[in-house]
Amino acid sequence: MEAPVNLLFSDFGLYLKTLEVFLEHSTEHQCTKKFIDENLPDFVASIGEKGAFCLNVLGVGSGSGEMDFEILSKIQSQHPGLPIHNEVVELLPQQISKYKDLVKEKGQGLNISFTWNQLSSEEYVKQNKERKESKKFDFIHMIQMLYYVESIHDTIKYFHSLLETNGKMLIIYNPDDTRLRSLSSQLADNHFLPDVQKVLDELRMKYQIYKLSFDMDITECFIVMWLV
Template identity: 40%
Template sequence: MKTEAVNLICIGADKSNLAVLGVGSGGGELDVQMLSLMQSTFSTLPITADVVEGSTEMLAKFKASVMKCDNLQKISFTWHIMPSEEYIQKIKGKGNVRKFDFIHMIQMLYYVDDLTETIKFYHSLLNKNGRLMIIIESTDSGWSTLWTTFPNELCSEVVPVYRSSSDILASLKSLGLKYEERFIHNTCDITECFDPNSKTGQRLLSFLTFREHFYQSFTPQIRAEILNLLRSRCGTQKEGKVYFNCNLSCIFVQA
């Protein structure tokens, strides 16, 4: 049986209801899929979903997606329009802390101040047999190669420090937590990044570097070095195409 199936079964074992917490859920695209899967798997259990997201715009998209899914209408949602740090302080100030059966943090741990303390806090909110799922870029990914090679140039107020799966695992080990790691293999065609006249290529470069205007954001030397790195070390080349390594790590932390 696959690890994902085992974790899902453990989450619902001996439960009269399921409580889910999404941290940094954005527009909720993945949340909707996961909640739909849980609802179909545990059709007789009431499900509640708390969502922590600092962007009002993203939450509006999430709510719109929920309204389009008839199968999610029975789920009771609680919306927390705030960043993770504010949510943590809010919960710590309460005497009666709510517990959850499934907590997920997908591509959001780049934005927290204290990685280990953040993981420790959310892990403390797990019910018996609960799972904390963390998805983040794998240490062997092109993202990791790019951002660890150019930390001074790429890290900013938006992403103050780059983190990959190795940082998460180091925190989990320091906390003595049990976990299972699975890999999500993926690639992206970035061939057009090397055509300075390609608008698609410029948008891809902005996405990869978190800079709205790639060519205006870096000196000619840094631009050339970034492009060379993307071509030579951040993926593979095949039949004239350049494929960026987008591998992710999916980590299930036990309660």
């Protein structure tokens, strides 16, 4: 019988429903937003080439776009008047549809253009290599998506190669020592995330670590039955 987590990765409808329940019962989004509000402005202040006419941003696994908009607003606040081109890589059409609705709702008056790629990160890499494209980006973010790639090492290495000279990359993930990851390890035989810090060390990349914490309400996972 297929393990529950393996089934989750192979059934996109189930994945989206599970994601919805997870976000509803956890403070993960609020925690990420708090980090973006408090730390990203200084982080992105130095991106962009001197004399550039536009900032290029790439979101890998952007989902429905809520965190992307938080990031874009902080970049725009640090570089007022400079147009932003935001490229989105997201496999699920349902998520891209929600993202486009969000752009219609919140994107009015913003000097931001969008390119949509309904692809997995591996498909995006393959497409770029086949087209011999190597577009550079000032900022690349990969939020909670490294669990779904075939090679953490190759993924980080490739997207890091797309950074401009002053470009920066943001990776957010749940490390191996969290309780949530510990539970996942009991439910599936694969889809584990190697220590990203170890990968960065192997690639000899400079990085900063920010430790975030969020809460999750699991009371609905337990049913109490009283027999009278």
